[in-house]
Amino acid sequence: MTFHQRHGLQPVINARGSFTPLGVSRSSPQVAHAAAEALGQFVVMDDLQAVLSERVARSFGAEAACATHCVAAAITLAVAASMTGDDATRIAALPSTDGLPNRIVIPAGHAVDYGHPILTDIRLAGATPVLAGSERGCDTAQLEAALAAPDVACLLLVSSRLVRGEPVDLAAAVAAAHRRGVPAIIDGAAQDWRIDALLATGADLVLVSAHKYLASPTCGLIIGRRRLVDACRAQERGIGRAMKPTKEAMVGVLAALDERQRIDVDAWRDEQQRKLQAFIARADVLNGLEAVELPDPSGMPFSRLALTVLPSHPLASATRLAEALRRGEPPIWVMEHAAADGVLILELVALRDDEVHAIFERLLQLGRAADPGQR
Ligand SMILES: *Cc1c(COP(=O)(O)O)cnc(C)c1O
Numbered sequence: 001m002t003f004h005q006r007h008g009l010q011p012v013i014n015a016r017g018s019f020t021p022l023g024v025s026r027s028s029p030q031v032a033h034a035a036a037e038a039l040g041q042f043v044v045m046d047d048l049q050a051v052l053s054e055r056v057a058r059s060f061g062a063e064a065a066c067a068t069h070c071v072a073a074a075i076t077l078a079v080a081a082s083m084t085g086d087d088a089t090r091i092a093a094l095p096s097t098d099g100l101p102n103r104i105v106i107p108a109g110h111a112v113d114y115g116h117p118i119l120t121d122i123r124l125a126g127a128t129p130v131l132a133g134s135e136r137g138c139d140t141a142q143l144e145a146a147l148a149a150p151d152v153a154c155l156l157l158v159s160s161r162l163v164r165g166e167p168v169d170l171a172a173a174v175a176a177a178h179r180r181g182v183p184a185i186i187d188g189a190a191q192d193w194r195i196d197a198l199l200a201t202g203a204d205l206v207l208v209s210a211h212k213y214l215a216s217p218t219c220g221l222i223i224g225r226r227r228l229v230d231a232c233r234a235q236e237r238g239i240g241r242a243m244k245p246t247k248e249a250m251v252g253v254l255a256a257l258d259e260r261q262r263i264d265v266d267a268w269r270d271e272q273q274r275k276l277q278a279f280i281a282r283a284d285v286l287n288g289l290e291a292v293e294l295p296d297p298s299g300m301p302f303s304r305l306a307l308t309v310l311p312s313h314p315l316a317s318a319t320r321l322a323e324a325l326r327r328g329e330p331p332i333w334v335m336e337h338a339a340a341d342g343v344l345i346l347e348l349v350a351l352r353d354d355e356v357h358a359i360f361e362r363l364l365q366l367g368r369a370a371d372p373g374q375r
Contacts, residue, residue: 041247219246289309
């Protein structure tokens with residue numbers, strides 16, 4: 001019996017990337033073993049946090065780090081920490097922010113929705129988001145205007161392919177926050193390959209989902225200045241209780257970091273290119289589709305596959321093709337955010353060759369003829 005049969009679940013091919021509704025990522029056997037071993041042990045959780053802090057800080061040249069349930073939690077806790085510091089009374093009072101600076105500045109184009117609105121993470125701490133600039137962009141002057149308001153607690157920036165408008169110069173934005181005397185926090189949830197680059201902007205805290213490309217059990221990492229990291233940890237006696245990390249996740253993160261350290265990055269990158277280029281090289285037999293390489297817009301070290309659905313395709317629509325892929329056996333999920341422009345985007349990073357092959361075969365079949373009953 002397969003895993004899916006045993007649990008009465010449907011297998012699925014996930015070409016949609018580190019997508020939470022599909023289980024985000026696949027841990028390696030070594031990471032799974034480390035997490036399983038932790039499940040059978042008692043540990044002093046503060047000691048485990050200290051070990052993780054030391055390990056993460058050493059890897060990325062930061063002062064300190066801590067683990068939390070996920071990055072949604074890390075955003076709420078980092079916002080809380082920027083309002084309360086380590087003051088026990090203020091921490092216990094949250095989400096009431098009476099008497100505290102509680103406005104959180106965020107560029108308008110960074111108010112992303114990654115499954116829910118990031119503004120909800122801010123509000124959960126009792127804070128009030130303040131949007132700077134517009135959807136089209138946010139320059140340093142617009143940011144400074146928003147930061148000049150009274151009661152500002154911190155600047156929140158997002159590094160993600162989900163941001164909209166002209167790119168914000170992160171280092172300049174961080175410098176603007178520091179001129180105003182407030183910390184700058186970067187949500188780099190899916191940017192675990194770029195932690196060094198995000199810390200190099202001068203950001204006080206960088207938040208990363210270890211379960212995305214690092215492929216650990218679900219765990220958020222808060223990395224940066226010790227004083228703020230400690231203030232995030234202190235929230236566990238207040239709103240943070242519901243956001244705590246598990247021992248198995250933290251031990252899984254340590255194993256995943258060991259694995260990442262051992263990786264030959266050039267070889268890894270070559271392997272991703274091989275998978276992608278093998279697909280593209282054969283794609284001229286796919287009727288009504290055009291396949292090209294799409295580099296990651298945020299600078300992650302891999303590309304995705306962009307499939308343009310031409311009018312000559314039997315389904316003649318990217319949305320209908322995505323639906324047909326999802327209706328098949330097993331369902332195939334792809335990125336649909338560009339479907340209105342006739343483009344489906346596929347991420348192959350986490351997929352085995354047999355899964356990439358299955359996607360190719362399905363596309364071949366769907367390009368031959370539309371099922372008239374489904375039009
Ligand atoms: C995935 C994601 C999050 C949420 O991360 P979780 O660890 O799943 O809570 C936050 N921000 C961005 C930009 C993301 O991509």
